[in-house]
Amino acid sequence: MDPVVTLTIVDRHRNYTPGETIVFEYTIESLQGNGIQAVEASVLWYTEGKGDEDMVVHYFERGGAESVIGEAFQGACRFETELPKSPLSYEGLIVKIQWCARIRVFLTSGAELHHETPFHLGEVPRPRSRSK
Amino acid sequence: MLRWLKPWGKKRGARRSGSRLLGSLGEALFYAFLFLLGSLSLVVILTSVRLGTWPSHHYFPELFFVEVTGKVVDQRRTPIDPPVGSPNVQPEILVKLKTQSEPVWVRIADPSVEREAALLELGKFEIGQDYTYWHALGDLRQIQTTEPTRYRFTLVIVTLISLILIGASGVGRTVVQEGTTPERRASIAQRAADLDLAGGTNHTIIDYPSVPDDVEMTNSPGIHFAYRLPIAHSPVLRLLAAAVFSLVWTSIAVVFVQVVVGGFLEGKGEWLLGIVTVAFVALASWSVYDLFQQLAFLVGIGPTSIEISHYPFYPGASYRLLLTQGSHMDLQYLKLMLACDEQATYRQGTDVRTEVRRVREDAILDLEQAQSKRDSAFEYECELRIPENVMHSFRSPNNSIQWKLIVNGKVGNWPFERVFPIVVFPEDSI
Numbered sequence: 001m002d003p004v005v006t007l008t009i010v011d012r013h014r015n016y017t018p019g020e021t022i023v024f025e026y027t028i029e030s031l032q033g034n035g036i037q038a039v040e041a042s043v044l045w046y047t048e049g050k051g052d053e054d055m056v057v058h059y060f061e062r063g064g065a066e067s068v069i070g071e072a073f074q075g076a077c078r079f080e081t082e083l084p085k086s087p088l089s090y091e092g093l094i095v096k097i098q099w100c101a102r103i104r105v106f107l108t109s110g111a112e113l114h115h116e117t118p119f120h121l122g123e124v125p126r127p128r129s130r131s132k
Numbered sequence: 133m134l135r136w137l138k139p140w141g142k143k144r145g146a147r148r149s150g151s152r153l154l155g156s157l158g159e160a161l162f163y164a165f166l167f168l169l170g171s172l173s174l175v176v177i178l179t180s181v182r183l184g185t186w187p188s189h190h191y192f193p194e195l196f197f198v199e200v201t202g203k204v205v206d207q208r209r210t211p212i213d214p215p216v217g218s219p220n221v222q223p224e225i226l227v228k229l230k231t232q233s234e235p236v237w238v239r240i241a242d243p244s245v246e247r248e249a250a251l252l253e254l255g256k257f258e259i260g261q262d263y264t265y266w267h268a269l270g271d272l273r274q275i276q277t278t279e280p281t282r283y284r285f286t287l288v289i290v291t292l293i294s295l296i297l298i299g300a301s302g303v304g305r306t307v308v309q310e311g312t313t314p315e316r317r318a319s320i321a322q323r324a325a326d327l328d329l330a331g332g333t334n335h336t337i338i339d340y341p342s343v344p345d346d347v348e349m350t351n352s353p354g355i356h357f358a359y360r361l362p363i364a365h366s367p368v369l370r371l372l373a374a375a376v377f378s379l380v381w382t383s384i385a386v387v388f389v390q391v392v393v394g395g396f397l398e399g400k401g402e403w404l405l406g407i408v409t410v411a412f413v414a415l416a417s418w419s420v421y422d423l424f425q426q427l428a429f430l431v432g433i434g435p436t437s438i439e440i441s442h443y444p445f446y447p448g449a450s451y452r453l454l455l456t457q458g459s460h461m462d463l464q465y466l467k468l469m470l471a472c473d474e475q476a477t478y479r480q481g482t483d484v485r486t487e488v489r490r491v492r493e494d495a496i497l498d499l500e501q502a503q504s505k506r507d508s509a510f511e512y513e514c515e516l517r518i519p520e521n522v523m524h525s526f527r528s529p530n531n532s533i534q535w536k537l538i539v540n541g542k543v544g545n546w547p548f549e550r551v552f553p554i555v556v557f558p559e560d561s562i
Contacts, residue, residue: 057318095532097526
């Protein structure tokens, strides 16, 4: 079985409000002798839709093997961040803003594991379709 | 649905169609080639300059010129056989260099000149006087009376250094891009941006990331209410641009007309130049017409201003608003609306395209046949309510959400539209 990384939100609910602290938890399974070189955890937003993608990282942490060994093998590692006031999640007609957390695990074999968990910041409803 | 057949197509966005690793490798090899080309060429040229050998000795002989002094012992004007219509005299001086026993003839004008010019040049070198000369090392055939310039060599050195810098930065960037994740790169860029913002005074960008800068919203006080909103595209600027264009183009046309008319009066008229001049005059006439149209438009319609009672804007909140429309003519109708547009910019091949989609439009004022008096400003005070549960203003490099107040109207026979961008903050910022 190949190594797998999973990322979940602790105490997940539908929408998060600006200023709220969000906690993530990740686990690495089935390493089977693979060593961990580094782990990158990030919370970010990116745009989707008609325009070229924009991406801004709100939280980023990169740690070496020492940051996870001993915790990840026993259970799960956690990281948390306070969400900013903007931009709120949005699903427009040609502009969409998507918040997510990402975890990337770099193994000593050169392989890379990653997992992404989306979430909603704010509660902005979809706009009704109308053309200019 | 039947679509027009396109002769060519362009790839949408910045996606790569092949292997990312191979693409990066090719990019790194290209920049490495530039770096090596620049470095090796620079080393070869500088070494050859030091040793006085090829290629510097061949391509940059001016680097090896020697400065000597010598006495002018004779002068002459050598007639030559040039092409028809070219000058036919080559002025020369006979110089006795201090380092040589035999005098040598030195050309002092290259190429040949007219007889009067030759006399003028020879007059600069009096017989019996000492002057400074430059000649190639070991070659008295290349002797000259002016100091050789070295700009060619400087240009080549600057070009090679540029190649080295472009190659090194390209390799470095490719390696960094390939060796780091997009999140890590974005994080580094974000930290650098935060350092820049730390010195700024506007807290909007720091407190509300990706909400547009709102400094312009509050830096103009109103007369009736607290703030006067800025206008998107000032008609005065358009008028100024039209004036500059008209002035430049008319000046060019006048010069053309002068040359063409002068030519025809002397009997040497050029018909092709005349046709080009007609086109220039036509465009100049149009630019003057457009300038006066815009001037009449600006004066006839008059200024539009919107004042608001307080700021910032946020969803669900209400404000007092005063719309003022100046006019020197009868106002036919006037509309005021609150609108929200999504704007997306994307690359398609080498083109950059922008698409705008309106997602919301709320009428605030709709006056058909507004009865305003000529030469008096029309004023309308009302409530502006930002709708609840709407997206805030947003701006990123390729995407944006723009809220704006739009004034549409018609004065005389001129319809017009004026846009006042506003910044709406997130609801949670109340």
